[in-house]
Amino acid sequence: MRLPDADRCVPTINNRRSSGAENVHGAAEMTDFRRKGPMLDAGGAARRAIALHPSLASVISSPLFSLYRSSGETCMRAHLAITTLALLPVLALAGCGQAPGGSVSYEAVNDAAPGENGERYDGHPVSPVHQVAAEPVSTFAVDVDTGAYANVRRMLLGGRTVPAEAVRTEEMINYFRYDYPLPDDPSVPFSVTTDIATTPWNPGTRLLRIGLRGYDVARSQRPPANLVFMVDVSGSMQDADKLPLVKQALSTLADALRPDDSISIVTYAGFVETLVEGSHDPAEIKAALDGLAASGSTAGGPALERAYDTARAHFIPGGINRIVMATDGDFNVGLSDRESLEEMVRRNREDGVTLTTLGFGQGNYNDAMMEAVADLGNGNHAYIDSAMEARKVLDEELSSTLFTIARDVKVQVEFNPALVSQYRLIGYENRGLAEQDFADDRVDAGEIGAGHQVTALYEIVPAGEAGWLAPRRYAANRAPVVPAGDGEIATVRLRYKLPEETRSRLIEKPVASALLAEASMPRRDMAFAVAVAAFGQKLRGDRRLGDFGYADIARLAGSQNDYWRQEFVQLARLAGHDADPWLR
Incomplete structure (x- = not known):
């Protein structure tokens, strides 16, 4: 199936009011898909439609979506086309209301021009190569965040160039x-799996995969939860991919809770307000969420306090006590600098109160702050770019998101210099630890939730292979021959x-x-993990991938039945302009 050109499919909506059109979210949204240029695609338009109108998320539970999930690539393209065409009338209504105070929001659809984007990322250089003879031990803290992948997806589907500093390869994997x-x-909270494969982009190296999987906990078996929704309702949250999506995401979470769970809602803009405290009634929670509106500045620091x-006032001993912060991270009043937060x-x-951060929106998104405070808060960070992602994080993976089964999890790998001469860790650049930190229980590390998985990949050079680093000229500087x-x-x-517990186990x-x-x-599962790793590293500009391109990544990932994996293959093709013309 082939769609007409985007200019003919999607109308341009101006800001003239229509007396007969109802504005779903109470704010006009300017929709001009033609400005997106050649990177506009039907899948992106469908995702944008859902982002603009989260109430349309019912589309994703339709029979068409079931077909989408269970089918291959052909059905995926057809469904995206059908969904986009079905949503066009609603998109036309999206620009027909009057925004509060007469303001109009463009950001939900139109990305900021190059150089005007205020998004903040804490980038790190690609991990270096290490000589086993000099540095035989590699140590890092685990990371179960996934925010970087969803954020990268948002950029690619929006036709934006992905900045290297926005990519954390471990979160992609x-x-x-x-x-x-x-x-x-x-008695052991997770399994440990190791396997090795030849590196697709370098036949002289190998890939060592380390996989952890936490035990599963059914929703009925997890401890009761004391949750505090900390919701940003400042003026920067007025766009449709921000507060309206926050309201839907947290409503999804409210629907998934049990009668013995306690919910409080703290909102913040120019001032902080507690709307709901210690409620067990999903209807009360959802009514409070539904009444939220965006305006004012952002007093994030006082709201966090x-x-x-x-959370302490409603603390449940032995239970889940967690703050769920939903924001674009644009704090600008009171305690607002990252170090103080x-x-x-x-x-x-x-x-014993942990912190989960949910990122929303674009243009002023503060990824650096969101990831940093979640890591320090013994929680996790996710980016919500659609109603589907909200359901994945806050419904399908709720136990992983909320229930911690292991704290301060650290990984240390000691290589044998007789068999491995060089290595590099793929990703985890901001999770590295000193060797002595491994046994120091005072050093904070990452948490693993029920059902969580953690994957780490090392690219290693077998002894005798050429490797990345040239041999030393002088004998005293060379690695000794080890049996x-x-x-x-x-x-x-x-x-x-x-x-x-306060003492670690080994x-x-x-x-x-x-x-x-x-x-x-x-092959199979390992091939997909390696493809995702290569995708992240390619976006980061990793020169050690050589000529291994996005088309190679898509081929390595292979044909997939799972929806999320199918989507990844399409993203890899989109990143390399290797998709069908209508998907570009």
Whole structure:
């Protein structure tokens, strides 16, 4: 199926009022898809339609969407086309209302021009190569955040160039689920899996994958939850992909809660207000959310202090006590600098109240602050770019989002210099730890929730292969020849604390040298994980990928049945302009 040109499919809406049109969200949204240029695609238009009008999310639960989830690429393209055409009449109504105070919002549809974008990211250089002889040990904290992937998806579907600093490859990889086994021992919160494959972009290296999978907890079996929704209702949240989507996302979460869960709602703009406190009634919660409107400045710091106070007032011993912050991160009143906010989170996290951050919107999105405070708050960070993503994070993965099964989880890999000469860790640039931090229980690290998975990939150079780093000229600087020893290429160590404990526990898992000898090109589940890693690194400008391009990444990912994996393949093609013309 082929669509007509975007200029003919999607009308341009001006700001003239229509007396017969109802404005769904009470604010006019200027819709001009033609300005997006050649990167506009039907899938992006459908996603934009859902972002503009979250009430249209019912489309995603329709029979067409079921077909979309269970079918291959052909049905995916057809469904996107049908959905886009079905939504055009509603898109036409989107610009017909009057915004509060006569203001009009363009940001929901039109990205800021180059150089005017105020989004903030805390980028890090690509991880360097290490000589095993000099640095045999690699240590990092786990990361279960997924915000970078959803944010990158938003940019690609919107026709924007993805800035390298917005990409955290580990979050791209950990967005997806893999075929890791459940833990065998109920006293150990997660399983540890290792495997090795030949590197698709470098036949002289190998990829060591380390996979963790936490035990699952049914919704009926998790502890009761004390949640504080901390909602930004400032003027920067008026766009349709911000507060309207926040209201729908948190309503989704409210629907998924149990009668013994307690919900409070703290809102903030120029002032802080507690709308609901300790409620067990989903109808009351949803009514309060439905009445929210955006205006004013952003007193994020005082609101966070109020949220912590509220969470402590309704604290459930042995339960889930968590703040869920929903914002674009644009704090501009009171305690607003990142360092002060981080210090506040450090002071409060020891009380057993964790912090999840949900990012929304574009143009002024403060990813750097959102990720940093979630990590310090012993929580997680997600970016919500659509009603589908809200359902994934706050319904399908609710136990993972809320219920922590292991705290301060650290990974340490010691390589055997007899079998591995060089290595590099793919991603985790902002999660690195010093070797001595591994056994220091005072050092904060990452948390794992029920059912969470964590994947780490090392690219390694087998001893005797050329590698990235040239041999040293002088004998004293060269790595000594080491006998092969006991046939292990590495030892993987993990430290973690159970939620109610203060002393860490240790897991050790050797990696047999036979895996290195038997390595072949990645297949199936491993191939997909490697494809996602390459996608992230390509977006970051990693020169060690050589000529391995987006088309190669899509081929490596292969044909997929899962909806989210299908979408990834399309994103890889879109990034490389390798899709069908109507998808560009």
